[in-house]
Amino acid sequence: MPMDTPIWNFVKAYAESGNIRAHMPGHKGRGFLGFEKYDITEIKGADALYEAGGIIEKSRLNAQSLFGSGRTDYSTEGSSQCIRAMVALACGLSRGRPLILAARKVHKAFVYACALMDADIEWLMPERETGSLCACPITPEGVAKRLDGLERKPCALYITAPDYLGGSPDIRGIARECHKRDVPLLVDNAHGAYLKFLSPSRHPLDLGADMCCDSAHKTLPVLTGGAYLHVSKDFLPRLNKEPRRVMAMFGSTSPSYLILSSLDLCNRYLTEGYPERLAEACRRVSVLRGGLREMGYSVPETDPLKLTVLDGVGGEVLAARLRQNNIEVEMADRWAVVMMFTPETGEEEMERIGEVFASFASTPLPEEKRNVLCPKVAMSPRQALMSPTKRVKADDSVGRVCADPSVSCPPAVPIVVSGEVITPEAVEMFKEYGIKEIETVDI
Numbered sequence: 518m519p520m521d522t523p524i525w526n527f528v529k530a531y532a533e534s535g536n537i538r539a540h541m542p543g544h545k546g547r548g549f550l551g552f553e554k555y556d557i558t559e560i561k562g563a564d565a566l567y568e569a570g571g572i573i574e575k576s577r578l579n580a581q582s583l584f585g586s587g588r589t590d591y592s593t594e595g596s597s598q599c600i601r602a603m604v605a606l607a608c609g610l611s612r613g614r615p616l617i618l619a620a621r622k623v624h625k626a627f628v629y630a631c632a633l634m635d636a637d638i639e640w641l642m643p644e645r646e647t648g649s650l651c652a653c654p655i656t657p658e659g660v661a662k663r664l665d666g667l668e669r670k671p672c673a674l675y676i677t678a679p680d681y682l683g684g685s686p687d688i689r690g691i692a693r694e695c696h697k698r699d700v701p702l703l704v705d706n707a708h709g710a711y712l713k714f715l716s717p718s719r720h721p722l723d724l725g726a727d728m729c730c731d732s733a734h735k736t737l738p739v740l741t742g743g744a745y746l747h748v749s750k751d752f753l754p755r756l757n758k759e760p761r762r763v764m765a766m767f768g769s770t771s772p773s774y775l776i777l778s779s780l781d782l783c784n785r786y787l788t789e790g791y792p793e794r795l796a797e798a799c800r801r802v803s804v805l806r807g808g809l810r811e812m813g814y815s816v817p818e819t820d821p822l823k824l825t826v827l828d829g830v831g832g833e834v835l836a837a838r839l840r841q842n843n844i845e846v847e848m849a850d851r852w853a854v855v856m857m858f859t860p861e862t863g864e865e866e867m868e869r870i871g872e873v874f875a876s877f878a879s880t881p882l883p884e885e886k887r888n889v890l891c892p893k894v895a896m897s898p899r900q901a902l903m904s905p906t907k908r909v910k911a912d913d914s915v916g917r918v919c920a921d922p923s924v925s926c927p928p929a930v931p932i933v934v935s936g937e938v939i940t941p942e943a944v945e946m947f948k949e950y951g952i953k954e955i956e957t958v959d960i
């Protein structure tokens with residue numbers, strides 16, 4: 518039996534009903550894009566995302582059963598909304614001022630979340646510097662040592678896995694160390710919704726995470742903004758707030774029914790041969806990965822649907838070469854380009870990418886030794902984000918306190934976090950990422 522799609526069934530029937538729309542939105546079902554008829558609001562029968570008891574609840578339960586979680590909630594505002602909710606839920610468990618231990622190189626949504634909750638952050642720095650803004654190599658042993666060395670017990674450990682480059686630490690081992698010390702593990706799995714459907718699953722919940730967010734829109738065929746907040750079965754009874762109430766604190770009161778319909782239809786998609794199509798897509802990426810390695814490119818092992826290629830000519834040059842051939846990549850940085858594929862990517866498209874790489878000679882990567890940036894904290898992220906600010910040129914920012922995490926998007930991973938003092942090494946990195954001006958605290 519195919520999985521039912523209660524939200525889409527309702528929206529489609531309403532779109533075809535010919536009803537006079539004496540309600541929001543203002544386009545009245547007619548408009549510029551052609552699909553406005555499916556864009557509805559909370560009319561009778563349409564349920565309401567944060568008080569769901571009808572079609573949205575039924576659809577949400579479908580997603581929950583697919584992911585095997587204790588609780589899965591939909592987000593129409595990306596993992597960014599889920600990260601705020603995860604952090605708020607974890608902070609709610611803290612007695613006293615909340616502290617979160619976080620693996621550095623987080624998405625900036627985490628910094629905003631900590632500022633909103635007025636949580637302190639202790640950083641788990643990368644155990645070796647990779648020179649990339651995105652990679653944060655950490656080990657269970659490193660996590661254990663750091664947890665034992667903290668003066669205050671954190672209300673959570675927060676990690677990003679997979680990261681933008683597709684790297685992932687040993688989540689199972691890290692979860693074990695967290696649980697030995699009764700510290701919940703939160704995972705930013707924005708890039709890994711599909712990991713659930715690999716055989717065996719590599720989804721963080723199945724590796725011991727207590728809560729995680731998945732951007733459905735990044736790796737599944739869901740409209741931009743569609744995401745899930747998952748809570749594990751073991752961890753759910755420990756929460757002292759309902760996840761959806763906390764999601765509501767950070768979301769619009771007008772969630773998009775286009776995105777909800779897309780999430781709803783994705784449930785059915787996932788039950789109709791998706792694991793097989795996914796396995797085939799992973800095989801294709803793996804073939805391309807092998808081919809590029811034979812050509813001399815440096816291609817690390819990553820999560821299976823990502824292809825990260827490093828080369829001595831630099832990521833921007835690789836991206837430009839691909840762009841000239843009508844191929845647009847997800848992200849380019851100093852040495853790497855990152856490409857993301859799904860079963861929707863055609864076999865010929867993958868072959869074309871291989872041909873473009875083959876038409877250029879690979880260049881060896883230079884040897885680079887980098888030190889881990891050691892941030893000096895002048896104030897909390899909240900104080901820094903809420904303070905009056907002054908925009909200064911990157912070169913003039915040394916010694917000033919960073920107000921807004923200064924990042925380019927993608928990858929939206931801060932070089933200096935709000936409240937930290939900007940160093941000359943950080944300015945070097947700003948330049949590498951094309952950041953010319955920085956928002957600094959002006960007090």
Ligand SMILES: Cc1ncc(COP(=O)(O)O)c(C=O)c1O
Nearest residue numbers: 594595596597624705707732744
């Ligand atoms: C690692 C990571 N976490 C979180 C996010 C935020 O996700 P969303 O765009 O779904 O809000 C992103 C977005 O690029 C990301 O790369």
